[in-house]
Amino acid sequence: MELGLSPDQTHADFTEMLEQGVMAESCGFAALWVHEHHSAAMMYPDPLMALAALAPVTGSIKLGTSMLLLPIHHPVRMAQSTAMLDVLSGGRVLLGISNGYSATDLAAFGVTGKHRGRRLQQGLELARQLWSGKPVTAIGDGFELNDFVMFPPTVQQGGPPIYLGGHADVAIKRAATHGDGYFLSATAGLPQLKSLIEKYQSYLNSVSPFEGVWLNRVTCVVENNKQKEVARAFFAEALIALYASWGHSNVTGLSERQRSIDDICRNNLIVGEADECLEQIAQYQSLGVTHIACLTSFGGPPTEVSRRSINLLGKHVIPNLSRGEIDSANSPG
Numbered sequence: 001m002e003l004g005l006s007p008d009q010t011h012a013d014f015t016e017m018l019e020q021g022v023m024a025e026s027c028g029f030a031a032l033w034v035h036e037h038h039s040a041a042m043m044y045p046d047p048l049m050a051l052a053a054l055a056p057v058t059g060s061i062k063l064g065t066s067m068l069l070l071p072i073h074h075p076v077r078m079a080q081s082t083a084m085l086d087v088l089s090g091g092r093v094l095l096g097i098s099n100g101y102s103a104t105d106l107a108a109f110g111v112t113g114k115h116r117g118r119r120l121q122q123g124l125e126l127a128r129q130l131w132s133g134k135p136v137t138a139i140g141d142g143f144e145l146n147d148f149v150m151f152p153p154t155v156q157q158g159g160p161p162i163y164l165g166g167h168a169d170v171a172i173k174r175a176a177t178h179g180d181g182y183f184l185s186a187t188a189g190l191p192q193l194k195s196l197i198e199k200y201q202s203y204l205n206s207v208s209p210f211e212g213v214w215l216n217r218v219t220c221v222v223e224n225n226k227q228k229e230v231a232r233a234f235f236a237e238a239l240i241a242l243y244a245s246w247g248h249s250n251v252t253g254l255s256e257r258q259r260s261i262d263d264i265c266r267n268n269l270i271v272g273e274a275d276e277c278l279e280q281i282a283q284y285q286s287l288g289v290t291h292i293a294c295l296t297s298f299g300g301p302p303t304e305v306s307r308r309s310i311n312l313l314g315k316h317v318i319p320n321l322s323r324g325e326i327d328s329a330n331s332p333g
Contacts (some may be wrong), residue, residue, distance in 0.1 A: 001292070001321050006066070007054075008297040008306060009044045011288060014053055015064075016303060017044075021054045024061060027210035027314025031062035031094060033293040034180070036069050039104035042242060042300065048081045055089040064094030066183060066216060066293055071099055071116040072109035075123035076143050081200045083154045087107075091155030096183045096214070097124065098165035102246045109132040115141075117170065121231060124178055125161065131159025153315060163214055167196060167250070175201035187243050187250035189267030190283065197288045212290040213258035217269045219270040219294035220305065221277050222313035231271050231305070238299025266290040270294070274316035281321070 007020035021032050034050040037043040044050045047065040054063055063085070070078065086093045099116040100106055106113065122140040129136045133152050135147040154160065163183040164175035175182040182200045184193065196273055204211070218239055220231040240259055243251035257263060265271055269282045270292070284292060296309040 001281065001290060002030035003063075003281075003318055003321070004033050004064070004214075004291060005029045005294040005297045005310065005313075006033045006035065006293055006297065008303070009034060009050065010042055010297060010300045014050070015042075016057040017050065018053060018057050020297075020306065022057055023307070023310050023314075025058045027310060028318045029061060029294075029314070030291065031064050032058070033052075033064045033066040033068055033324075036100075037102065037105060038108050039102055039246065039327075042298075044229060048078075048085055051093070052085055052088060054215065055085065055092070058114040059094070063089050063092050064096055064163075064293075066096040066163075066214075067098035067100075068096060068098040069100035069105060070123045071111050071119035073104060073123065074142060075126045075140070076130070076148075078123060079127040079159075080150060082127070082160060083131065083150060083152060086156055086160055088150050089155075093156070093160040094163065095160045096163040096165060098183075099171065101248055104246075116159070119176070121178075124164075125160075128159060141195070161326075167192075169199070172196065172199050173203050176200055176253070181212040181214055182280075182316065184216065185248070185250065186218055186239065186268065187248050188215070188299070190287075191267065192250070193284070193287050195288070201288065208237050213288050213329075214293065215289045216267065216290045216293045216295060218298045219277070219292075219296050219313070220301075221274055221309045221317065223308070223312070225275070228258060228272055231301075232261055232265050233267055233268070234301060235271060235299060236261040238301075239264060239268060242299060246279050274312055274320075277313075277317055280319055281317070283332075 005024040008016040032054055034047040036047045038045050047068050052065040099120050131151040133153050133173035135149050136145050138145045161180035163181040165183040220237050221227045222231055244316040271276050296306040330331055
């Protein structure tokens with residue numbers, strides 16, 4: 001099990017994001033993850049540019065998108081920008097991509113829902129061709145290439161690993177057959193995760209061995225029970241409010257009971273003192289999750305709350321991920 005961090009992306013300047021990125025590397029996190037939304041002031045809109053800012057202030061931590069909304073990007077530009085980031089970072093890029101689900105995000109770029117899957121598939125296939133270093137001849141939505149050779153080449157041979165997101169059956173199958181791993185949303189609760197991961201594994205069995213499941217999780221590590229109660233209420237309410245505003249069906253379809261603080265904390269959050277968080281992480285690993293991206297700034301909590309979580313994760317959680325409850329978790333074959 002690895003932990004990654006989604007550094008703060010809520011401020012109008014990038015100072016806090018950069019400082020949290022440096023903190024995460026010193027605390028032993030495996031990767032930094034940045035997101036893409038265009039309809040709320042909670043996420044920076046350009047994940048590749050945000051990672052380009054993080055690259056020179058860090059040295060070894062991986063740099064990933066979670067998730068880049070590929071259908072709204074020109075596929076040649078995306079492949080070139082990702083290659084440039086791979087060079088700038090010394091080969092540390094991880095590319096998470098998805099269809100996107102927010103109608104506002106899609107409409108802002110003139111993309112309709114029915115074309116998302118085709119545009120994602122074309123972009124995914126074209127990127128891999130361009131990163132091969134060989135001349136590419138291809139025609140698709142908005143592009144026509146004739147013996148086109150991309151420059152600069154990626155540092156990682158064949159390009160960065162690609163993690164695909166989505167909860168629909170077609171998206172899960174695409175992740176299994178075309179991706180290097182499966183990336184799940186913070187909205188996927190524990191009961192849903194089991195069925196999603198089992199379906200992903202069933203598709204993998206016919207094409208390749210298990211490659212890994214990455215998971216976004218709103219995370220807050222606290223020092224005492226008082227801090228925990230405040231954190232539970234804040235982050236549960238923030239998750240419901242933000243994902244409902246983005247129109248995510250995993251949240252808009254919840255019943256009143258399923259929206260309760262207790263249910264959201266149990267099924268969608270990692271909140272508590274360090275030992276409690278380790279126990280919660282063990283539940284996810286038992287389902288087959290191999291990497292958790294910790295969203296410590298989700299919803300815009302006070303900066304000190306996010307920084308406290310990063311430090312406590314680095315001090316008390318990451319060093320103990322190999323403890324018994326983690327080691328004994330069932331990993332998929």
